[in-house]
Amino acid sequence: MLNFYISILTTFFTLFLISLLGMFLNKKNILVMLMSLEMLFLAATSFFVFSSVYLDDIVGQIFAILVLTVAASESAIGLAILVIYYRIRSTISVELMDLMKG
Template identity: 85%
Template sequence: MNYFFISTTFTFLLLFLISLLGMFINKKNILIMLMSLEMLFLASSFFFIFSAVYLDDISGQIFAILILTVAASESAIGLAILVIYYRIRNTISVELMDLMKG
């Protein structure tokens, strides 16, 4: 086994676990939850890119581009919803999100 692949896999797992902890431990701030979701997407694309380099295959890089496209659209839509919610409620607290109907 190559040390390059082991170190990148360890880095991917570390970033992935930190982002999962950020998603599930934080229950109050929606911005930190969105940033953790972005970091989750970036960690998975990081793994796909380095596995594509290691295996000398381009399919991992294509998946990484697709993941980054989904991450960009998710952040744009999420921030737009957040701005509209803040204009209506004057707060971005996650506890009050269950009051939204429709």
């Protein structure tokens, strides 16, 4: 049982690291950055749910619901900003995002 737990932990940790690399190594496309951020949230949430089932505690599942709620609202706001930015600039390149500073 412990080997199964360790293999699941390494899987979630690997997903977490891949999403971090996707966010920090990609400097051109904001859609890939948003998808990497969502994958980061899902990896953390999956870890919380699995740990709460393994430890027979409900706190991890409640926290996972809260994280998913924040992730959904962040995604909706991010996509709305992306649509507005695309209408103004006709591109979704991250390199010109510093022009939005006010």
